[in-house]
Amino acid sequence: MLKQQLNFKLSQKLSPQQIQLMKLIQLPTQAFEQRISQEMNENPALEGGKEDTDKLDDEFNNEDDYGDENEVIETEINVDDYLSDDEVPSYKLSANNYSADDEEKQTPYASGTSFNQYLLTQLRTYRFDEEEEEIAKFLVGSVDESGYIRRDIADILDDLAFTQNVYTSEEKIEKVLEVVQELDPAGVGARDLQECLLLQLYRKNPTSPVSLAIEILDDAFDHFIKKHYSKLIQKFDITEDELREAIHEIESLNPKPGGSYAGNTKMVEHVVPDFAIKIVDGELDLTLNGRNAPELHVSREYSNMLKGYKASKEKSKSQKDAVMFIKQKLDAAKWFIEAIKQRQQTLFVTMNAIMHHQKEYFLTGDERNLKPMILKDIADKIDMDVSTVSRVANSKYVDTPYGTKLIKEFFSESMKNDQGEDVSTREIKKILEITINEESKKKPLTDDKLAKILKEKGYPIARRTVAKYREQLDIPVARLRKEI
Numbered sequence: 263m264l265k266q267q268l269n270f271k272l273s274q275k276l277s278p279q280q281i282q283l284m285k286l287i288q289l290p291t292q293a294f295e296q297r298i299s300q301e302m303n304e305n306p307a308l309e310g311g312k313e314d315t316d317k318l319d320d321e322f323n324n325e326d327d328y329g330d331e332n333e334v335i336e337t338e339i340n341v342d343d344y345l346s347d348d349e350v351p352s353y354k355l356s357a358n359n360y361s362a363d364d365e366e367k368q369t370p371y372a373s374g375t376s377f378n379q380y381l382l383t384q385l386r387t388y389r390f391d392e393e394e395e396e397i398a399k400f401l402v403g404s405v406d407e408s409g410y411i412r413r414d415i416a417d418i419l420d421d422l423a424f425t426q427n428v429y430t431s432e433e434k435i436e437k438v439l440e441v442v443q444e445l446d447p448a449g450v451g452a453r454d455l456q457e458c459l460l461l462q463l464y465r466k467n468p469t470s471p472v473s474l475a476i477e478i479l480d481d482a483f484d485h486f487i488k489k490h491y492s493k494l495i496q497k498f499d500i501t502e503d504e505l506r507e508a509i510h511e512i513e514s515l516n517p518k519p520g521g522s523y524a525g526n527t528k529m530v531e532h533v534v535p536d537f538a539i540k541i542v543d544g545e546l547d548l549t550l551n552g553r554n555a556p557e558l559h560v561s562r563e564y565s566n567m568l569k570g571y572k573a574s575k576e577k578s579k580s581q582k583d584a585v586m587f588i589k590q591k592l593d594a595a596k597w598f599i600e601a602i603k604q605r606q607q608t609l610f611v612t613m614n615a616i617m618h619h620q621k622e623y624f625l626t627g628d629e630r631n632l633k634p635m636i637l638k639d640i641a642d643k644i645d646m647d648v649s650t651v652s653r654v655a656n657s658k659y660v661d662t663p664y665g666t667k668l669i670k671e672f673f674s675e676s677m678k679n680d681q682g683e684d685v686s687t688r689e690i691k692k693i694l695e696i697t698i699n700e701e702s703k704k705k706p707l708t709d710d711k712l713a714k715i716l717k718e719k720g721y722p723i724a725r726r727t728v729a730k731y732r733e734q735l736d737i738p739v740a741r742l743r744k745e746i
Contacts, residue, residue, distance in 0.1 A: 286605045288653035289536045291553050294605075298556055300599055305592035307564045308598060310557060332430050354367030377520055378402055385446045390438075396428050397438045401451065409450040409520030410458065411439070424559045449519035456483050462515045466512050471507040473499065478508055484513070489744045506746045535661035537613050537669075546624055549608050558602065560595045564588055608646070612654045613669070620672050627664035629692040634685065670721055674699075679720045691731050698737055701746035 289297055302308050381402045390398055401421055404411050405529070411418075415432045422428040422435075443451040448465050448671050452458035460479050467473045478486050478494060484494045486509075495505055536554065540547045617624060619639065622631040638653065641648045655670040674688040697715055701707045707715070709732065713725045 271447070273401060280606055283361075283601045283604060284653065286652055287608055287650065288395065290659070291536050291551050291658050298558070298602075300559075305591055305594055305598070307561045307588070308595040309559055309561050334553045341640070351720065375408065381442075381450065383447055385442075386439055388426045392649065393428060393430060394434070394438050397430060397443060398695070399421065400426060400428075401435075401439055402578060405442075405451060405520065407520050408518040409447065410441075411451055411453055413453075447516070447519040449516060454517075457514050458517065458519065459512060462519075463542060471504070471511045474498065474504060474508040475511040479512065489741055491722060491744070493746055502746055519745050520579075531664055533659050535666050536609065536658040537660040539617060539660055539662050541625065541663060544625075546617055546621060548608060548610070548614055550613075555606055556602070558599050560592060560599070564592055569733070581628075608650065609654060609658070611644050612640060612646070612651055613658075613660065615640050616655075616669065616672060619643070623672070624662060627662070632672065632674065632686045632688045634687075635673050635690055637673065637690070677721070677723065679722075685721070687731070690716070690723065691735055693719065693721065693736070694728065694731055694737055701743075703743060706740040706743040708740045 286294065297624055301308065324691060347742055352577065371652055376487065383398065383403065385395075385398050388398075400418070401411060404413055404418065406412060415435050419430065419432055420433055422430060426608045439451060445451065448462045449458040450461075456479055460476060462477050463472055463479070477498060482494055485497070491502075494500075495502065498505075500508075505516045534551070534553070536551050538549045540549075566643045567584075615633070618634060618636055620631075622633070623629065637648045641651045644651075655673060658669045659666050660669055671688075676723070677685055677690065679685050679688055694712065694716065697712060698707065709725045709728045712732075713723060717722055732739075
């Protein structure tokens with residue numbers, strides 16, 4: 263049996279405009295410029311450059327611009343489309359298929375010769391039969407960006423048979439691989455770090471330190487990587503000075519020969535600061551990158567089209583369709599300009615709050631002066647949502663007197679020192695880093711000793727916390743920091 267009911271439902275949804283605004287806020291300067299260029303290409307009612315928009319705003323806000331007071335523009339537009347849940351204008355559907363947190367990634371284009379092409383060019387200087395040439399090309403194609411071939415010979419053998427229709431033997435692949443390993447840069451084509459270092463040493467003049475370095479890597483590689491220097495001295499019956507010279511030869515080698523190739527197609531990212539902080543007469547001065555404040559205005563030509571429509575006495579169906587299209591584009595252009603203004607204000611207010619919270623750091627540049635700061639601290643100060651602060655912090659850079667910094671680096675959790683004061687974990691990490699840099703490399707400090715030193719300095723933290731901070735700073739354990 264059918265029943266008719268009346269239900270009340272309270273829900274909260276982000277409008278398409280709010281989603282687009284969030285996307286604009288999270289964009290760094292360079293991506294923001296690309297977004298503006300894209301919008302101008304899609305919307306002919308949006309133009310760049312200076313324009314007196316005051317008069318235009320009055321015109322667009324006047325309902326008469328879209329028709330006479332008693333006139334109803336009849337179109338074949340489906341009203342249900344405008345009453346759908348997402349309420350997305352048709353001209354923006356393609357841009358709203360992603361959530362506000364999605365990052366649009368573009369494939370970079372690079373010119374020049376790639377690393378693999380460079381290796382293939384060198385192969386032409388060698389004489390191969392038809393089968394060997396196919397194997398050599400396949401091996402070069404298997405070289406990764408670091409210069410290694412990280413595949414078993416047996417796997418390469420199978421792939422040659424299945425993909426290249428080349429049936430050969432592991433012995434012949436090994437023979438061709440030796441030729442590939444003669445290519446420049448030295449060490450290319452190695453299957454692991456040990457082989458990569460040995461290939462480079464074989465090309466050096468056979469001096470005593472080089473010969474000893476080859477012996478160490480060939481016969482005691484495990485002792486070397488674990489820095490068991492006493493075992494190496496005992497095994498090879500050498501002095502400490504001789505071992506030091508051999509290790510110096512090894513340390514001068516390149517563990518990633520492919521990364522040194524100048525023609526590598528890997529893109530280099532150029533960071534464009536979104537903000538700049540300067541110290542003027544002892545006070546901090548914050549500025550927003552001017553590229554975040556473009557000059558945009560609504561097209562005068564489109565406005566004149568509406569005037570022409572209003573002045574015409576006979577209005578055809580095609581004219582009515584055109585005026586709906588123009589109105590849509592004008593509304594979108596006006597909203598986009600307003601969204602950019604909101605973006606500018608949000609960025610400036612957020613960074614200004616961060617700057618004043620970390621004033622002591624920005625005046626001195628000493629990371630030990632960084633105060634504990636989480637996203638909620640800034641969100642409460644500027645009366646905005648935590649997600650908005652996160653979008654600003656995670657993707658923006660600020661130019662300071664001490665270098666260009668990622669804003670999220672200024673955020674950190676707090677810990678209590680021995681006096682009960684809240685201190686930043688960044689401050690503790692900096693003191694830990696300084697302590698390790700000042701240690702004796704012949705007898706580096708263990709995590710237990712580091713914990714005791716930090717406790718003496720007023721930071722009572724556990725050994726496992728020291729280990730965690732050390733790993734976050736990318737500092738190896740004491741044994742691997744040892745030097746002769």
